Amino acid sequence: MSDVQELHERIRQLEAKNRELTLLVESTHELNKASLTDHPFSINVIQSLVLALDSRDPYTAGHSSRVALYSLWIARKLGVDEEECKHFHRAALMHDIGKIGVPDRILLKADSLNEEEFAVMASHTVIGARILSKMEPEGRMIQATEVAKYHHEKMDGSGYPERLVGDRIPFYARIVAVADAFDAMTTDRPYAKGRSFQEGIKELVRCKGTHFDPRVVDAFESVMKERRFMISSSSSVYSEVNE
Numbered sequence: 001m002s003d004v005q006e007l008h009e010r011i012r013q014l015e016a017k018n019r020e021l022t023l024l025v026e027s028t029h030e031l032n033k034a035s036l037t038d039h040p041f042s043i044n045v046i047q048s049l050v051l052a053l054d055s056r057d058p059y060t061a062g063h064s065s066r067v068a069l070y071s072l073w074i075a076r077k078l079g080v081d082e083e084e085c086k087h088f089h090r091a092a093l094m095h096d097i098g099k100i101g102v103p104d105r106i107l108l109k110a111d112s113l114n115e116e117e118f119a120v121m122a123s124h125t126v127i128g129a130r131i132l133s134k135m136e137p138e139g140r141m142i143q144a145t146e147v148a149k150y151h152h153e154k155m156d157g158s159g160y161p162e163r164l165v166g167d168r169i170p171f172y173a174r175i176v177a178v179a180d181a182f183d184a185m186t187t188d189r190p191y192a193k194g195r196s197f198q199e200g201i202k203e204l205v206r207c208k209g210t211h212f213d214p215r216v217v218d219a220f221e222s223v224m225k226e227r228r229f230m231i232s233s234s235s236s237v238y239s240e241v242n243e
């Protein structure tokens with residue numbers, strides 16, 4: 001790699017870090033300003049659970065916060081009332097909590113997973129649902145449980161764990177599915193560079209109706225435009241103009 005290429009790569013990495021931190025700050029801000037009287041967990045408990053998960057896998061650290069924030073933006077765009085949005089933000093934060101039950105050799109594996117390993121990884125959905133369903137109050141935990149269990153379902157029925165089709169996938173899980181996939185695509189991994197935000201949105205649009213709920217993708221696309229995530233065509237450079 002030439003000096004100039006190295007410099008460009010360094011700039012790209014710093015911009016990605018800046019983006020991550022900006023999103024983390026906003027996610028924390030949203031949590032802190034939302035005081036809930038009937039939620040079973042304090043913010044600290046949720047953040048500790050998520051931190052426990054993030055500390056298992058440094059490459060996905062921050063993933064839960066970003067997915068929760070994107071999910072919150074989408075829910076607001078789709079007209080979910082603010083009180084419900086606050087609960088949903090917490091539910092989305094815990095979407096991958098079942099990964100606590102996935103062994104390191106699979107969770108941290110850099111190569112692709114074989115069939116048996118994939119099945120273990122996929123079980124994080126039911127493990128998460130089991131953990132969350134035990135929490136009180138039961139009624140309030142239904143949403144978080146459904147999000148954990150069904151956020152890997154696909155509209156065409158090819159997802160897991162139950163291969164649900166279309167509207168049979170709970171609404172909030174359909175939102176998290178979009179936010180989750182977008183973050184996975186746009187984050188650097190040890191073995192692959194993340195795509196730009198623009199490319200990430202393009203991929204979501206390409207998979208509308210098969211993988212993702214078209215209404216949710218449309219909402220996310222317009223949120224990203226409104227929030228003025230500006231992406232250059234040549235790199236993943238972006239900037240956000242705060243309103």
Ligand SMILES: [Fe+2]
Binds near residue numbers: 095096124
């Ligand atoms: Fe997941």
